[in-house]
Amino acid sequence: MTQITPEILTNKTPESPPNPPNWLRYFSFSTDHKVIGIQYTVTAFFFFLVAGIFAMIIRGELITPEADLVDRTVYNALFTMHGTIMLFGWMFPVLAGLANYLVPLMIGARDMAFPRLNAAAFWMVPFFGMMFILSFLVPGGPAQAGWWSYPPVSIQNPSGQWLNGEFLWLLAVALSGVSSIMGAVNIVTTIVRMRCPGMGWFKMPIFVWTVLAAQIIQLFGLPALTAGAIMLLCDLSFGTTFFDPAQGGDPVLFQHFFWFYSHPAVYVMILPVFGIFSEIFPVYARKPLFGYKVVAVSSLIIVALSAVVWVHHMFASGTPDWMRMLFMISTMLISVPTGIKVFAWVATIWGGKLRLDSAMLFALGGLINFVFSGITGIMLSSTPVDIHVNNTYFVVGHFHYVIYGAIVFGLYAAIYHWFPKMTGKMYYEGLGKLHFWLTFIGTSLNFIPMHPLGLMGMPRRVASYDPEFAFWNFIASIGAFILGMSIIPFLVNMVASWLSGPSAPDNPWRAIGLEWLVSSPPDVENFEEIPIVISEPYTYGTSEPLTENMGG
């Protein structure tokens, strides 16, 4: 059994500085995991909006076949920075924020294992995030080689300047990697060492399982990307030739470094969202999670498989036959543990008592979108089909369905679900539903047309295209603008509710979980008395209490 050390943590309280006023805490070097969690989330939303505006300009360019809105160099910079900031500025930080906020509460701990490391990891985010944005001001403009930054394109450096966009880009990506590794060390340690008495592995909520799985990927995968980025930086600025084919380097080697992390990175993003689905469906269907243990273990199977699929991004890169076939099969196998989860959620909802609040709507929409993207994913894993659609809009449609359709939907679900806990205020349900429908319609209109475009042979990353692609691009652009507008009711709802929403009770959704046994928002120390867990996490429909000393 895991033993925790709450005494050590409580002992720290006297030496910590007096608490600054409430709102100012969020701008300080706070070591409270809840403050850091919200800092991460709000910072991430800023970058989400920035990269979202880039996306709207990109779709504005693509609404007509000609390259007529911005110069091609500007277009290339925009799609590069859209992808980069969305991943490193929005996706990883917002997930780190949710994990930071929820994991200690869910496992009955008073804080993370290393609170100062936690704050340091967070404060790197606005730093490297601003590096991405400020790179628009250096001579030659920001990086224009796509978020893959494949050499030799990425090291051509036409400006001839030492301080160029690509240099800042690589530095910021490396810093982001360091920040994420720091976060991963902290989260894994917290989950392994700081669970409250009674919380064995198979009493942990699925969200904690999936966060653990995702952070293990960060630990084994990120060093490869960070090393690749540093070698590329040396090629760019210090005259080495690791990846320069003209001087004996191998550009394909960089692709291996890059995808060794960047494919598992997709699981870093989606595993916690699987956790969110697993938390939300039982609450709003009033039923236990179907097959809890299998769902928990399947996360770890996904982690293992995710380490051996990266070459499926390189089927057209001049890879040998054996590599293509091996990685095709390993990629396809991922659908088995993933399918187990999908079927478990469907069975959880089946025969339940569904309540379609905003969180549930987003979770259901995310589930449907995920099934769709999973099916196009299987098509992509098949080498012959991939050779046709590789690097076309089919891939763009597929991964936007994963990232927006499933992951962002899941994140919205999580924010609605835990908003009362985080702020102590209730949000406005009507605005939440409006937000859902705008998002769902926008997502469908924006990303479905990308699939026929890719099948017809439209390459990704183009600023101009043949007139035969005009119809679907027009629809996609309209969808993108609706998607852009969909954020407005969300922001209005969040800001207005936080400032002057009705007070939230401790447990507005009648949910089971340690976080719902404490006040909304929780006290600085989370738990006055460390809970002792005695039952499994999803006991809906029974009257079993969750803890020995706090009820539930």
Next chain:
Amino acid sequence: MKFKTILNLVAIAITLGAISIGIGQLSYSWLPPQASVESQLIDNLFSFLVTLGTFIFLGVTGTVMYSILFHRAGRYDLSDGPPIEGNVTLEIVWTAIPFLLVLWIAVYSYQTYMEMSIRHPMEMAHMPMAKAIAPAYAEPMDEAVEPMTNIEVEAKQWAWVFHYPEKNITSTELHLPVDRRAHLILRSLDVIHGFYIPAFRVKQDIIPQKNMDFEFTPIRTGKYRLRDSQYSGTYFAAMQADVVVESKEDYQQWLEEAAKRTPSAAPNEAASEYALREEKSAESAWVTVVPASEPIVNYHP
């Protein structure tokens, strides 16, 4: 399970199956014309995946939609659902069936891949005798002895140039005789480019400093597009060329006519766009790699 439930399930499965097969057939129309042997093989595989995918998608989302429509809690209903925690049989079934489906898809994909036998440098490097033990091609046996169309493809930022060693001519339009296997040697002078003809469903990245062997068989006359599929910098989107597949006679005639022409500068979108940009000295643009000048070739459209 009651007999009526089983009957209902069978009826639903048959309906879903019929819809899925219909969509699977429809999926051929989502793709460009089938202009190569490879495209037929890939389209059949794709149609199969669409059929299977439609069945799974409709099955899962149909079940979810049924729950959403018929398992809603009433406004004042605060009760819980039945505390069902799992069902081992069901869980084994829904692990085993996807596993078998995956094997099926993998075997089908593998077979298709072997039939396509797309070539690439690694294989050529390690197996110099590859020709002798070549896998069965999809085209008739006599095709194997007929000589292949040999073309050298040169990719640079941002132009395609095709060299026909047979008559020693160059062109910015790719001409191919129909029903004869084409053997291309792909070369790049600067960065990685991608050789992609959607109507042929074939694609190969061109790694600089390497000769990439590449083969396919056009089977339908007509005009198609060749696009750069691997992002290659500023004028990446403009790096396209026409592909003309014609009868063997027309092809020979074209070769001979092109050989008579004196080489001249071919129009190039990247070069002309760049010249225009420099003329305007546009301020809303960043410095770029300068496009290669217009290629001097025997034939250009």
